[in-house]
Amino acid sequence: MIGATVILAVAVIAGVSIGPVSVPLGVIADTLAAHLPWHPAVSVPPVDAAIIWQIRLPRVLLGALVGSMLAGGGAAYQGVFRNPLADPYLLGVAAGAGLGATAVIISGGGLGLLPVAAFGGAIAAVALTYLLGAGAGRPGEDGGQRGAAGTASILLAGIAVAALLTAAQTYLQQAHTQTLQSVYAWILGGLSNATWSQAWLIVPYVLISGLILLAHRRLLDVLRVGETEAGALGVNVPRLRLIVVIAATLGVAAAVSVSGLIGFVGIIVPHLARLTAGASYRIVLPVSMIGGAAFLVLADIAARTVQPDTEIPIGVITAAIGAPFFLFVLRSRRARAETS
Amino acid sequence: MIGVDDLRVSFGPTRALDGVSATVATGEWVALIGPNGAGKTTLLRAIAGLTPSAGGIVLAGQPARQLSHRKRARLIAYVPQHPQLPPEMTGLDYILLGRTPHLGYFAMESEADRRICLDLLDRMALTDMAGRRLATMSGGEAQRLVLARALAQQAPILVLDEPTSSLDLGRRVDALELIDEMRRERSLTVLSAIHDLTLAGQFADRLVLLRKGTVAADGEPADVLRDDLLSEAFGAGVGVLRTSGGDLAVISHRQRSAAPP
Numbered sequence: 107m108i109g110a111t112v113i114l115a116v117a118v119i120a121g122v123s124i125g126p127v128s129v130p131l132g133v134i135a136d137t138l139a140a141h142l143p144w145h146p147a148v149s150v151p152p153v154d155a156a157i158i159w160q161i162r163l164p165r166v167l168l169g170a171l172v173g174s175m176l177a178g179g180g181a182a183y184q185g186v187f188r189n190p191l192a193d194p195y196l197l198g199v200a201a202g203a204g205l206g207a208t209a210v211i212i213s214g215g216g217l218g219l220l221p222v223a224a225f226g227g228a229i230a231a232v233a234l235t236y237l238l239g240a241g242a243g244r245p246g247e248d249g250g251q252r253g254a255a256g257t258a259s260i261l262l263a264g265i266a267v268a269a270l271l272t273a274a275q276t277y278l279q280q281a282h283t284q285t286l287q288s289v290y291a292w293i294l295g296g297l298s299n300a301t302w303s304q305a306w307l308i309v310p311y312v313l314i315s316g317l318i319l320l321a322h323r324r325l326l327d328v329l330r331v332g333e334t335e336a337g338a339l340g341v342n343v344p345r346l347r348l349i350v351v352i353a354a355t356l357g358v359a360a361a362v363s364v365s366g367l368i369g370f371v372g373i374i375v376p377h378l379a380r381l382t383a384g385a386s387y388r389i390v391l392p393v394s395m396i397g398g399a400a401f402l403v404l405a406d407i408a409a410r411t412v413q414p415d416t417e418i419p420i421g422v423i424t425a426a427i428g429a430p431f432f433l434f435v436l437r438s439r440r441a442r443a444e445t446s
Numbered sequence: 447m448i449g450v451d452d453l454r455v456s457f458g459p460t461r462a463l464d465g466v467s468a469t470v471a472t473g474e475w476v477a478l479i480g481p482n483g484a485g486k487t488t489l490l491r492a493i494a495g496l497t498p499s500a501g502g503i504v505l506a507g508q509p510a511r512q513l514s515h516r517k518r519a520r521l522i523a524y525v526p527q528h529p530q531l532p533p534e535m536t537g538l539d540y541i542l543l544g545r546t547p548h549l550g551y552f553a554m555e556s557e558a559d560r561r562i563c564l565d566l567l568d569r570m571a572l573t574d575m576a577g578r579r580l581a582t583m584s585g586g587e588a589q590r591l592v593l594a595r596a597l598a599q600q601a602p603i604l605v606l607d608e609p610t611s612s613l614d615l616g617r618r619v620d621a622l623e624l625i626d627e628m629r630r631e632r633s634l635t636v637l638s639a640i641h642d643l644t645l646a647g648q649f650a651d652r653l654v655l656l657r658k659g660t661v662a663a664d665g666e667p668a669d670v671l672r673d674d675l676l677s678e679a680f681g682a683g684v685g686v687l688r689t690s691g692g693d694l695a696v697i698s699h700r701q702r703s704a705a706p707p
Contacts, residue, residue: 325551331529331532338495339546340520386535
């Protein structure tokens with residue numbers, strides 16, 4: 107956890123310092139100091155101050171918030187569904203947000219509406235998934251394993267809802283090809299339009315969601331012995347699952363609403379946390395949150411510096427790092443399973 | 447004490463339990479026996495509140511249906527036939543899971559909870575397992591650890607589904623002896639499904655024979671381990687022998703006589 111915090115600190119400093127215009131660290135420090143109450147008298151070149159305070163700092167902060175939420179949400183989903191492949195988009199968040207965003211873009215609605223529509227779409231999709239999935243599976247027909255069947259039918263409902271909403275989104279997108287570019291850019295996700303107001307907008311969601319998830323770290327450890335045994339230990343598993351899903355969904359939907367669909371953070375960061383820090387959710391959750399923030403800030407640095415003139419969509423960076431890493435995790439898992 | 451009265455469980459059109467009534471007195475060990483599919487696991491799960499059922503269930507004098515998940519888990523510790531053992535978890539962390547019903551929703555284990563678990567490890571001679579990962583443990587070690595987790599619940603009732611099914615003969619007897627020792631030490635009420643009829647007769651005070659979701663026989667081992675009852679329940683030739691030491695041994699007969707040499 108200390109390691110992840112150090113990496114995050116380095117990432118934030120690098121994220122603020124690195125860019126097309128080089129600003130000395132001293133100027134950065136003075137810029138930050140100028141925004142403190144009772145700050146010492148400092149003089150900062152106004153251009154540098156604007157670059158740091160208006161462009162880079164909100165971008166780094168937004169990246170950290172979004173990365174933290176995606177990774178924390180992914181870890182929580184993996185715990186509550188006991189599925190190492192679960193990511194925060196599992197129950198339809200991405201498809202719902204995509205449909206909401208596409209609807210706003212093609213209707214020519216104001217950009218201010220975009221986060222609202224994406225957020226609403228994401229929440230509605232997960233609610234639909236839960237209503238359909240949790241009610242499915244008649245009691246008893248699964249040999250009494252209600253908990254396990256509940257999980258499976260919720261995951262399946264998520265796949266179906268996501269497919270349905272993605273179909274609707276693709277149809278809308280293809281019927282309005284003139285907006286294809288902006289729809290596509292939103293779906294790929296990015297932090298290039300980060301502003302302070304966006305960051306402040308999602309702070310409460312990320313904070314509340316993160317705190318609720320962290321408060322469930324012990325119960326997620328109980329779930330590691332399975333839903334039946336957790337139930338026998340006195341845990342109300344359906345209720346626990348619902349609370350964790352609501353908390354994770356609120357935070358992830360807020361993150362997605364301002365950043366678009368940034369993939370892979372929610373799946374690789376928790377696995378990295380497990381590999382390096384241990385499998386207990388008391389460790390995995392906080393390390394994922396800190397590490398997710400660092401990962402996305404670093405990925406964003408790469409997104410805006412690898413090609414000199416243009417930005418690479420951050421989703422491309424996270425997937426380009428994420429996919430090989432995922433294969434590495436799978437291989438090392440198999441190797442360990444064979445040796446133990 | 448456990449009491450079930452006219453307990454019924456249906457899985458769709460199939461009746462898994464069809465009016466089962468039985469009691470287990472405080473401090474008593476009752477073994478559930480019966481062929482595959484007779485309803486042993488379903489009965490244990492229904493008593494533990496893990497399978498929806500109709501009919502009466504009383505645990506330690508309290509109607510079980512009025513109990514919350516947590517309150518029920520303080521009265522009854524349930525161990526399934528194949529417990530899930532998270533490979534990366536340490537022995538101590540695993541036993542600490544047994545404290546779950548005693549902790550508030552957001553609470554963490556206290557020093558007192560750790561003390562209870564460490565004392566239990568000490569009592570069961572498992573102290574060296576506290577820091578080891580579950581992945582490194584043998585079947586016998588894991589079995590004892592699972593029992594320790596159940597005992598960490600400090601529930602007066604212990605419900606065990608085939609507690610020895612994955613062990614060799616020697617480890618089986620060891621595990622059952624340990625259960626018996628803990629039962630006597632803490633006056634636990636034990637209800638367990640046991641596949642091995644001979645061991646069931648040796649360890650349990652009373653046997654309940656289930657067949658097709660109903661109670662076919664209920665009584666002391668000598669009254670239940672009878673050729674006719676077992677042959678009918680298991681649908682095969684079963685013989686009961688009394689050893690010179692006074693134990694009842696259950697053997698099966700081959701359907702055909704052995705081929706001539």
